[in-house]
Amino acid sequence: xxxxxxxxxxxxxxxxxxxxxxxxxxxxxxxxxxxxxxxxxxxxxxxxxxxxxxxxxxxxxxxxxxxxxxxxxxxxxxxxxxxxxxxxxxxxxxxxxxxxxxxxxxxxxxxxxxxxxxxxxxxxxxxxxxxxxxxxxxxxxxxxxxxxxxxxxxxxxxxxxxxxxxxxxxxxxxxxxxxxxxxxxxxxxxxxxxxxxxxxxxxxxxxxxxxxxxxxxxxxxxxxxxxxxxxxxxxxxxxxxxxxxxxxxxxxxxxxxxxxxxxxx
Amino acid sequence: xxxxxxxxxxxxxxxxxxxxxxxxxxxxxxxxxxxxxxxxxxxxxxxxxxxxxxxxxxxxxxxxxxxxxxxxxxxxxxxxxxxxxxxxxxxxxxxxxxxxxxxxxxxxxxxxxxxxxxxxxxxxxxxxxxxxxxxxxxxxxxxxxxxxxxxxxxxxxxxxxxxxxxxxxxxxxxxxxxxxxxxxxxxxxxxxxxxxxxxxxxxxxxxxxxxxxxxxxxxxxxxxxxxxxxxxxxxxxxxxxxxxxxxxxxxxxxxxxxxxxxxxxxxxxxxxxxxx
Numbered sequence: 001x002x003x004x005x006x007x008x009x010x011x012x013x014x015x016x017x018x019x020x021x022x023x024x025x026x027x028x029x030x031x032x033x034x035x036x037x038x039x040x041x042x043x044x045x046x047x048x049x050x051x052x053x054x055x056x057x058x059x060x061x062x063x064x065x066x067x068x069x070x071x072x073x074x075x076x077x078x079x080x081x082x083x084x085x086x087x088x089x090x091x092x093x094x095x096x097x098x099x100x101x102x103x104x105x106x107x108x109x110x111x112x113x114x115x116x117x118x119x120x121x122x123x124x125x126x127x128x129x130x131x132x133x134x135x136x137x138x139x140x141x142x143x144x145x146x147x148x149x150x151x152x153x154x155x156x157x158x159x160x161x162x163x164x165x166x167x168x169x170x171x172x173x174x175x176x177x178x179x180x181x182x183x184x185x186x187x188x189x190x191x192x193x194x195x196x197x198x199x200x201x202x203x204x205x206x207x208x209x210x211x212x213x214x215x216x217x218x219x220x221x222x223x224x225x226x227x228x229x230x231x232x233x234x235x236x237x238x239x240x241x242x243x244x245x246x247x248x249x250x251x252x253x254x255x256x257x258x259x260x261x262x263x264x265x
Numbered sequence: 266x267x268x269x270x271x272x273x274x275x276x277x278x279x280x281x282x283x284x285x286x287x288x289x290x291x292x293x294x295x296x297x298x299x300x301x302x303x304x305x306x307x308x309x310x311x312x313x314x315x316x317x318x319x320x321x322x323x324x325x326x327x328x329x330x331x332x333x334x335x336x337x338x339x340x341x342x343x344x345x346x347x348x349x350x351x352x353x354x355x356x357x358x359x360x361x362x363x364x365x366x367x368x369x370x371x372x373x374x375x376x377x378x379x380x381x382x383x384x385x386x387x388x389x390x391x392x393x394x395x396x397x398x399x400x401x402x403x404x405x406x407x408x409x410x411x412x413x414x415x416x417x418x419x420x421x422x423x424x425x426x427x428x429x430x431x432x433x434x435x436x437x438x439x440x441x442x443x444x445x446x447x448x449x450x451x452x453x454x455x456x457x458x459x460x461x462x463x464x465x466x467x468x469x470x471x472x473x474x475x476x477x478x479x480x481x482x483x484x485x486x487x488x489x490x491x492x493x494x495x496x497x498x499x500x501x502x503x504x505x506x507x508x509x510x511x512x513x514x515x516x517x518x519x520x521x522x523x524x525x526x527x528x529x530x531x532x533x534x535x536x537x538x539x540x541x
Binding site for chain 2: 038039061062063064074075076077078079081082083087088090091092095096099100123129131132133134135136137138139140141142143144147148169170171172173176181182185186187188
């Protein structure tokens, strides 16, 4: 090997978070209705609207239906969401009339802990509920979003602390204990379609519903993902590499991020 | 009995409507959070309150840190867009400044509890909680079977606060209240409560219609107090912007017990000159 100047590697051209957000945005399409949580899901959904999916309908739990923010909202109750929405409804209405009957195609969620069946914990870390090691914010809209949206996309940074063998608390159900459990529990939506992380993409196995690594982001290796997973990771036989961000995606994401007045998570 | 709302001061309203041990709901979903009223409750030294609110937000972090609360009924306790509510966490994780009992729901569950309260029904039904650990920890979530289809659904009991406090943009001279923008669950929370207080930005001669408005007739409200900026650091659409920097700055203040106590003594209690 020559000792000449190394060309920049792909991983240096964008951050892992940017790749994750862009990969998530690509899952949303014009015409979809999407129930958006704040933080990474909101960034990805707004990126989708600003790039390939201008007709994407964003629904926030504050009651803003069809919000079209021109800057990234800092909270789900940001005034820009109400100002640009097709309709602003009450909180009981958004859950009872819009989410519960199955009118919303995609639920877009984050997680503090996630297991191999994409069940989510956002409640407590530690062995005891009454005296937890870390008290997390709790459920918010997530249990019913996970239950009632047509399908769910999860976006979460992947570490061993996050991707755990056993959740400390089940706040929102992915596939429960495995294949057939959603039906048994009476959950109407089809559940998580995809978990998008800063390392790659996991999708449920069609038979077992166990999360399986299907895509690596450019520059990442299977071992990177294994090391960030708290259970023996299943890897797809047809593992592929995520398309790198386009210049347009990156530029749009960066200009969106620049509109945010506060910090995220 | 169509008794009109009485217009009074914030201090008098809190003194007469909020008592030690009451079940108190301060609602406002990110928008129109009645911060000034929360601060007045702290100043008047109320204790043993059961605080009810979907998203506790900074206002309940402050009330919890100040030792006003014995119990919290809620569905999402974070600092929106920033991170944790550290006074809430300190109370749950370390019983500081006193133990805090929790009753935890999902947003859909809390919203429906208010709807049942406003409707005068004993409980609400929703398709929710199934497969989660919440029913195990929250005895107020029970299964109920639909008498028509046999579907098993979740039942949650009505919320009927002793007093609900909200902030609205304005009221007219008769005491009819008007709010718009994100109006959350405030209408239900007021109608579910035995007593209610609305702080408003201003009182105007007549209410001009605004798209998406919610109007509460004067006789549905107990008391009104004019408190311009009473939602700060939350906001009142058409009057003020959300003070995002305050939400970010709160993280450092609330992380540290001494910094919080300094804030409490110097920023909250001292300016009105109240002795202890």
